Structure formats: structure tokens, C-alpha cells
Amino acid sequence: MSELAGFIRSEIAPVGVIPFARFMELALYHPRQGYYESSRERVGFQGDFYTSVSAGELFGQLLAFRFARWLGELPGKSDGWRIVEAGAHDGRLARDLLSWLRLHRPELLGKIQYWIIEPSPQRRQWQQEKLREFSPQVQWSTHLPAAGPFSGIVFSNELLDALPVHRFAWDAPGQAWFEWGVALDGDKFCWAKIPPAAGAPPAVRLPEELLRVLPDGYVIETCPAAEQWWRDAAGLLDWGRLLTLDYGFTAGEMISPARTRGTLRAYHRHHLSDDLLINPGEQDLTAHVNFSALQAAGESAGLTTEAYLTQPQFLTGILAEAVKDAAFREWNTSRTRQFQTLTHPEHLGRAFKVLLQRREG
Numbered sequence: 001m002s003e004l005a006g007f008i009r010s011e012i013a014p015v016g017v018i019p020f021a022r023f024m025e026l027a028l029y030h031p032r033q034g035y036y037e038s039s040r041e042r043v044g045f046q047g048d049f050y051t052s053v054s055a056g057e058l059f060g061q062l063l064a065f066r067f068a069r070w071l072g073e074l075p076g077k078s079d080g081w082r083i084v085e086a087g088a089h090d091g092r093l094a095r096d097l098l099s100w101l102r103l104h105r106p107e108l109l110g111k112i113q114y115w116i117i118e119p120s121p122q123r124r125q126w127q128q129e130k131l132r133e134f135s136p137q138v139q140w141s142t143h144l145p146a147a148g149p150f151s152g153i154v155f156s157n158e159l160l161d162a163l164p165v166h167r168f169a170w171d172a173p174g175q176a177w178f179e180w181g182v183a184l185d186g187d188k189f190c191w192a193k194i195p196p197a198a199g200a201p202p203a204v205r206l207p208e209e210l211l212r213v214l215p216d217g218y219v220i221e222t223c224p225a226a227e228q229w230w231r232d233a234a235g236l237l238d239w240g241r242l243l244t245l246d247y248g249f250t251a252g253e254m255i256s257p258a259r260t261r262g263t264l265r266a267y268h269r270h271h272l273s274d275d276l277l278i279n280p281g282e283q284d285l286t287a288h289v290n291f292s293a294l295q296a297a298g299e300s301a302g303l304t305t306e307a308y309l310t311q312p313q314f315l316t317g318i319l320a321e322a323v324k325d326a327a328f329r330e331w332n333t334s335r336t337r338q339f340q341t342l343t344h345p346e347h348l349g350r351a352f353k354v355l356l357q358r359r360e361g
């Protein structure tokens with residue numbers, strides 16, 4: 001048994017069952033053995049999954065073009081802007097973005113501080129190595145807030161799908177939700193119902209008509225950590241944009257007859273793994289983002305929703321403007337291939353969505 005599995009066992013043993021969200025938090029972020037804390041490559045060909053960043057530098061270049069436009073709109077301010085990236089993995093996206101700005105908008109780059117929010121010491125080290133040429137323009141913080149409020153942009157790519165989720169199931173005969181937790185079955189981890197008295201967080205609210213027909217055992221996840229993160233990020237901005245790109249749905253799309261087992265998945269070496277509880281720390285655990293919940297969290301913090309789009313719509317909109325700019329006039333087959341990977345439904349174009357909110361000072 002791994003050190004991490006032993007640690008999780010020692011948390012479960014005295015209480016009998018822990019929420020799945022706690023299991024996921026430890027499996028991904030345990031300080032030494034969590035999936036995101038250990039030093040193995042996780043993203044890209046050698047790892048367990050691809051992201052838009054692994055497709056090549058075009059993704060960061062298009063974001064840089066859009067960010068430069070947004071910052072150029074800032075009324076009455078000419079410097080002291082921040083771009084804050086959360087969950088920057090190995091710093092590649094930051095490097096692609098900053099390199100494009102240095103080449104094509106050097107005057108703007110001089111007015112920006114780039115902040116990275118990254119709790120993992122291992123990843124911070126990778127990021128610092130990759131971004132050495134941009135030091136001291138880049139600053140790090142382990143958690144939001146990175147000091148605010150400020151004017152600028154807060155963004156993340158595939159961060160919120162990696163935050164711990166609670167897993168609820170519908171008890172049709174009892175017409176009530178219950179929470180699935182993790183317990184011990186000999187040497188193994190197993191699913192167990194959490195007694196309602198144990199203080200499970202409130203479950204999803206669905207219309208009565210829907211609850212009457214929802215099949216017994218229907219599973220749904222909630223992610224209070226993502227909603228809190230979004231609210232905190234919104235609180236950092238006195239002017240600017242909050243943006244995330246990730247796979248997910250609206251609340252309405254989450255409830256589908258085809259998705260009776262929820263969206264929680266485990267990945268190991270680009271393959272779906274059937275067992276979410278096996279080998280904690282060795283496989284990625286991820287769930288689709290509920291964009292309606294984020295949208296509501298941002299609006300409750302005073303932001304205005306500017307767009308909720310698919311990734312292809314968002315990137316095509318940027319490209320339509322970017323091709324008129326000298327920086328993108330030289331197009332080549334590598335850029336075409338990258339753009340197809342980012343937008344084609346068989347690659348990253350189907351599941352990925354973009355939520356964009358803004359605050360105007």
C-alpha cells in the first residue's frame with residue numbers, strides 16, 4: 001500500500017466514512033504523494049491527458065492577442081495592470097503568452113505584472129525555470145488572493161475540473177439525495193453512504209417535476225470549491241475580466257438521461273480507468289464544470305456575464321480579428337494543425353467551453 005493510501009486509511013478508520021471530496025483532495029493534492037504534487041509529467045504525450053496548451057503555442061498567442069485588446073480598452077489607466085493565471089502547470093502557457101506580448105506588444109508588456117497562482121511547490125519550481133527570462137515581471141502566490149483589488153485579467157485553463165467534488169445520488173423511493181462517501185473494505189477503498197446527520201453539504205436543487213422522474217441512484221456532482229474560487233477571483237478585480245476555459249455544461253445540460261452516473265472520471269496514461277478509488281495519487285480525478293453555478297457565483301460578486309461559448313466559437317472569434325494583425329499574417333501548416341486540434345469536435349472542440357465575466361469600475 002502506498003504512503004498516500006495509508007494516510008487516507010488513517011483518516012477514514014476513526015470516522016468510518018469521509019466525503020468523496022476529501023478523498024479527491026488528498027488523492028490530487030496531498031503535499032508529497034498527491035497526483036499533482038509528485039514530480040511525474042501529467043500533461044501531454046508522456047502524461048495522462050492533453051490540454052489546449054499541449055497543442056502548441058497558438059493557444060497562448062491567441063489569448064495574448066485578446067488580452068492585449070482588453071487591456072487596451074481600460075479607461076483612464078495606462079499601467080499597473082495584472083494578468084493572473086491560476087493553475088499554470090509547467091508555465092508553458094505563461095511563456096507562450098508573454099513571448100507573444102514581448103514580440104508584438106512590447107510597450108504593453110512593460111506595463112503588466114504577470115501573477116501565477118500555484119499551490120504546488122514542485123510546479124512553482126518548473127514554472128520558475130521555464131519563465132526565468134521573464135523574471136522579475138512574474139510573481140507567484142500559493143493561493144488567491146494574490147493581493148487586490150486590481151485592474152486586469154484573471155484566467156485559468158483546465159483548473160476548475162481538478163477541484164474536489166461532492167458526489168450525490170438520488171434515492172427515488174425516499175425522494176431524497178444522499179452523499180456518497182469513501183469507506184474501507186479490508187485493504188480496499190469502497191463507496192459508502194454518508195448518514196444525513198453527518199452534515200453533508202446541501203445537495204443540488206432540481207425542479208419537482210424532474211425529481212419525480214429521476215431514476216433511482218442518479219448521480220450528480222457539486223463543486224463548492226470551484227464556486228468559492230470563482231467568487232474569490234471575482235473579488236480581486238476592480239476592473240477587468242474573469243475567464244475560464246474547461247470542459248463542462250450548464251446546470252440544465254448536466255441532467256441528462258444518458259449521464260446517470262455523473263461526470264466524475266479517472267484517467268491514467270490517456271485511458272479512462274473504471275475504478276475512481278483505486279491507486280490514489282496515481283491517476284487523475286476530474287469532473288465536468290458546472291458553468292451555471294460559476295456564472296451565478298460571479299454575478300453574486302457583482303460581475304456581468306459577457307459570454308458563455310464553446311472553445312471553437314471563442315477561438316474563432318479571436319482569430320477572425322487576429323488575422324488582420326501583422327502578428328498573425330504569416331500563417332503556416334503548423335498553425336492550421338494547432339487550430340484544428342483546439343477546435344475540431346474530435347479533439348478539444350466538443351467538450352470545452354468558455355465562461356467570461358467582467359467588472360467595469
Ligand SMILES: C[S@@+](CC[C@H](N)C(=O)[O-])C[C@H]1O[C@@H](n2cnc3c(N)ncnc32)[C@H](O)[C@@H]1O
Pocket residue numbers: 036043051052053054086087088089093117118119120123142143144156157158159162229
Ligand atoms: C489540470 S492542471 C492545469 C493545466 C494547465 N493550466 C494547462 O492548461 O496545461 C491543474 C493545475 O491547477 C493547480 N491547482 C490546484 N488547485 C489550485 C488552486 N486552488 N489555485 C490555483 N491552482 C491550483 C494544480 O497544481 C495544477 O497545476
